[in-house]
Amino acid sequence: MQAPGGPKEDTSGGFKYGGWTFPYFDEEAGKEMEKQMAGKYDLLLGRKTYDIFSNYWPDHPEGWPQINRITKYVVSKMLKKPDWTNTKVLKGLDEIKKLKATTGSPLQVYGSGDMIQTLLKNNLVDELWLKIFPVSLGKGKMLFAKGTIPTSWKLISSSVTSSGVIFANYKWQTNKIETGTF
Numbered sequence: 001m002q003a004p005g006g007p008k009e010d011t012s013g014g015f016k017y018g019g020w021t022f023p024y025f026d027e028e029a030g031k032e033m034e035k036q037m038a039g040k041y042d043l044l045l046g047r048k049t050y051d052i053f054s055n056y057w058p059d060h061p062e063g064w065p066q067i068n069r070i071t072k073y074v075v076s077k078m079l080k081k082p083d084w085t086n087t088k089v090l091k092g093l094d095e096i097k098k099l100k101a102t103t104g105s106p107l108q109v110y111g112s113g114d115m116i117q118t119l120l121k122n123n124l125v126d127e128l129w130l131k132i133f134p135v136s137l138g139k140g141k142m143l144f145a146k147g148t149i150p151t152s153w154k155l156i157s158s159s160v161t162s163s164g165v166i167f168a169n170y171k172w173q174t175n176k177i178e179t180g181t182f
Contacts, residue, residue: 003020
């Protein structure tokens with residue numbers, strides 16, 4: 001899942017394949033992403049993804065019309081006063097849990113691989129919107145990394161673009177793996 005958007009997006013760990021999604025991101029994939037990015041929700045972002053987004057999206061809202069209006073929660077211990085409009089800082093896991101327990105807008109997470117690991121390990125993910133590309137990189141950050149707890153998901157919807165990208169929406173279900181109720 002590392003650096004899908006561009007060569008310099010995230011080179012940590014010596015990753016040199018940034019921008020790997022571009023050959024497969026066609027008009028069909030763009031329409032599917034527009035659907036996912038539309039609607040009423042807030043964003044929950046890790047600090048690295050927030051920095052990438054805040055350096056681009058405030059000046060390019062035509063590709064994501066509500067991006068400057070929605071609330072963006074960034075998890076960071078160092079960021080004090082974010083410049084991007086409608087941004088709030090969360091200091092860690094306890095504040096994420098409190099936010100998730102509220103009845104506000106649903107939260108969407110884009111990128112933020114390290115934070116997603118924390119969310120998965122703490123059973124704080126209700127739904128996954130996966131984009132599976134027909135490419136194997138062999139290295140880089142992974143969605144289901146070491147330490148991910150056993151969890152079961154139910155497929156809600158899926159589609160495949162002509163370039164082979166699979167869009168799959170899964171919802172968390174009672175953890176059949178831990179309870180042994182397959």
